[in-house]
Amino acid sequence: MARVHLHPIGDELQQVLGPDDIAQNRAYHDELDAALAKKHQTVREGWGPKYVERVHAKGKMTTWERIQALIDPGSQIFEVGSLVNWGRDFAGSRRQAPGAGVVTCFAKVHDRWVVVIANDNTVASGAWWPQTPEKIQRAQEMALRLRLPVVYLVDCSGLFLPEQSRSFAGARGAGHIFKQNARLADHGVAQIAGVFGDCIAGGGYMPLISDRVYMTESAYMVIAGAALIQGAKSQKLTSLSIGGPEVHVHQSRCADERVPDDPTALRCIRDEVARLPSSGADFYRHGVQPAEPRFPATDLRALLPTDFRQGYAIEQVIARLVDDSLFHEVLPGLGREMLTGVARISGLWVGLIANRQGIVEEPGVGKRPGGALYREGIAKISTFSRACGEDGIPVLWLQDISGFDIGVQAERQGLLGYGSSLIYANSTQPSPMFTVLLRKASGAGYYAMSGLPYDPVVQLSTPITRQAVMEGRTLAIAAFNSKLDDDFQIATDDPQERAAIEQGMAETASRIEADMDPVDAASRMDTDQVVPLAELRAYLSCLIEASWQSAGYRRTKNPRIWSIHDLEVLCARR
Amino acid sequence: MREAVRQELELKAPSVGRWWPSIAQGTPLIPGQLLGMLERAGRELPIMAPAGSGGVAVELLASGAWVAFGEVLVTMGEGGGSLSAPVARPDREPDLPDEVEPIRADTDGTLYLRPAPDKPPFAQVGDRLAPQATVGLVEVMKTFTPVRAPMAGELVRICVDDGGAVEAGAVLFWIRP
Structure with missing residues (x-):
């Protein structure tokens, strides 16, 4: 019978690591987690208490208060892009732009996952900074891919004008947000907008394509604000009189409903979400209940070593991410540097593709280092990725990859071709893909295993993620190659030249090292979110539930007729 | 025995x-x-x-x-002979007591006895080791694989110098359970 039998994986921490390793790794990750939490807290505070008071003085709620009122009580939200613009200064502003002045997150409303896009009204009155449009579009894209309802909490004073040239005209400039609004509507994704305050220019356009638009008494939507009109037409007006609810709800009919205040608007938006179809997740669980892993996700902080060059057992990691720590490995006998298989997360099927670390024995080949792509492994993950697409199973990539195998044998075997086949498979993957950069995300391996350029719905980093073409030391050797001998030692007897080369190599290596910081990557939008290891399981539960929520837009197959069974029959020994 | x-x-x-x-x-x-x-x-x-x-x-x-x-x-x-003909183990060290157990290399490579050149060694002779305690790292092609104690015991001998080349299966340490 074509059924998948899940098997227990993983061991108690103490069976895998000595107490010193456990303590040392935990201490290391505790420090990283604390530093990350501090940054997230800073972003969450926006521009601080003074601006919170200003919002309250206008009789409005802050963005975070609105989100709390919107979501199901006690439910957890999962932010994306919270560190966008982290550490960046802008001309014309004494302050930075925490979170690029907008909160984007997955949130639960009436037991449905929705994507919330909410201007942070404590940061320059919700203005759009450089990268704010890209961040909003990225969240819209996630909603589009999973067909999740979008809730816009609009309170936006328009482009931050001193920096307008950096967020206006490009292919992903601010106006592309409205194209995304249109694409969502075109694909039947429900959009609900609450308009809460100054919604000028772009802020005015953003809610308009939404299916339902609520306006509070302090809200106005205008193509141009009063100040601009006074300048251009020498007329004295107030913004509320130009584009308040009186105009847009009753005269222009650009908005649907007029509500007295923020709490009422949020209650109405919740009611609207409740009118949408409920989640299909429970149906697709096929009668199985969600279950926590047998081993806690907090163990991950002890399992992953402090030294990125050290190996660990990926099975132990998976055991802390999947329901009941049960897993079914597919094609275990070859390409053993890669691990492929299926499991359940929150009771729902997911295909996992992960790198094995350390030295791996390949039958018929011998031992070779894991964390790299060899011919058999590439063929295996291409095949498995295609099978998941064929079977409608979401794919979770767990990356810890140094890159493709290189050298004479790799070229003779045609790894360029096998790699391209994998890239084709992933680029045309009809099932939702999610990528977690557990640690190394290097070179073409990052691409081939569905890194962000290959459009996973969401890509998560951890505090120890290292995204780079290559490691700093390797890059320094490549850059200074002409000055090195065959053993990569500096090939000069001149002490002055030697010192200069040494310094150059050290500087190159340390600059590359700094660029690999996951927080910097998140600031540049090279990754969607940095998630502490212990929170990965909860985040993945949200994503997998979200990918099984909406029915009818993508292929789903019952497990009896998965093509994975055919694969296993064909590859079984006789 | x-x-x-x-x-x-x-x-x-x-x-x-x-x-x-x-x-x-x-x-x-x-x-x-x-x-x-x-x-x-x-x-x-x-x-x-x-x-x-x-x-x-x-x-x-x-x-x-x-x-x-x-x-x-x-x-x-041992050595592929019949079960009835005991053969002395070639890597047995005669001055060590009978109850010691070897910790072997999983792979060819370079053995490091400390996590980094400026750090103290993982373990020294006489140390009590917890099960799965790291005692060394074997490096091959920039991949570091921890060598772990298979059981609790006392580290009685380190057979290879820090940075020494090792072969798969070679005894790296002896431990008294």
Whole structure:
């Protein structure tokens, strides 16, 4: 019978690591987690208490208060892009732009996952900074891919004008947000907008394509604000009189409903979400209940070593991410540097593709280092990725990859071709893909295993993620190659030249090292979110539930007729 | 005493299933080596040589055999001789007491005894080791694989210098459980 039998994986921490390793790794990750939490807290505070008071003085709620009122009580939200613009200064502003002045997150409303896009009204009155449009579009894209309802909490004073040239005209400039609004509507994704305050220019356009638009008494939507009109037409007006609810709800009919205040608007938006179809997740669980892993996700902080060059057992990691720590490995006998298989997360099927670390024995080949792509492994993950697409199973990539195998044998075997086949498979993957950069995300391996350029719905980093073409030391050797001998030692007897080369190599290596910081990557939008290891399981539960929520837009197959069974029959020994 | 025990080291099936060995009779064995696959309910479970493995496969269950739980898959012995002829272990160190156990290299590479050049060593002779405590790192192609104590015990000898080359299966440390 074509059924998948899940098997227990993983061991108690103490069976895998000595107490010193456990303590040392935990201490290391505790420090990283604390530093990350501090940054997230800073972003969450926006521009601080003074601006919170200003919002309250206008009789409005802050963005975070609105989100709390919107979501199901006690439910957890999962932010994306919270560190966008982290550490960046802008001309014309004494302050930075925490979170690029907008909160984007997955949130639960009436037991449905929705994507919330909410201007942070404590940061320059919700203005759009450089990268704010890209961040909003990225969240819209996630909603589009999973067909999740979008809730816009609009309170936006328009482009931050001193920096307008950096967020206006490009292919992903601010106006592309409205194209995304249109694409969502075109694909039947429900959009609900609450308009809460100054919604000028772009802020005015953003809610308009939404299916339902609520306006509070302090809200106005205008193509141009009063100040601009006074300048251009020498007329004295107030913004509320130009584009308040009186105009847009009753005269222009650009908005649907007029509500007295923020709490009422949020209650109405919740009611609207409740009118949408409920989640299909429970149906697709096929009668199985969600279950926590047998081993806690907090163990991950002890399992992953402090030294990125050290190996660990990926099975132990998976055991802390999947329901009941049960897993079914597919094609275990070859390409053993890669691990492929299926499991359940929150009771729902997911295909996992992960790198094995350390030295791996390949039958018929011998031992070779894991964390790299060899011919058999590439063929295996291409095949498995295609099978998941064929079977409608979401794919979770767990990356810890140094890159493709290189050298004479790799070229003779045609790894360029096998790699391209994998890239084709992933680029045309009809099932939702999610990528977690557990640690190394290097070179073409990052691409081939569905890194962000290959459009996973969401890509998560951890505090120890290292995204780079290559490691700093390797890059320094490549850059200074002409000055090195065959053993990569500096090939000069001149002490002055030697010192200069040494310094150059050290500087190159340390600059590359700094660029690999996951927080910097998140600031540049090279990754969607940095998630502490212990929170990965909860985040993945949200994503997998979200990918099984909406029915009818993508292929789903019952497990009896998965093509994975055919694969296993064909590859079984006789 | 120890030779006799090792002479009869048997690897038993951890589950019912069908046995597909990837080694042949006479294959030298080292810890962590893939011995074969146990197929059960359509899934293949890799069977690896456990810590403390050594010698060669003197007996091997036939490929494709159906096995019961606990059935002997592989019998390990010294030097490929018959079970009745004990052979001294070549890596045995005569000045060490009988009860010591070897910790071997899983792979060829370079052994490091400290986590980084400026850090203290993982362990020193005389240290009490917890099970799975890291005692060294073997580096091959920039990949560092921890060498761990298979059981609790006292570290009685370090056989290779820091930065020394090691071969798969070589004894790196001796531990007194």
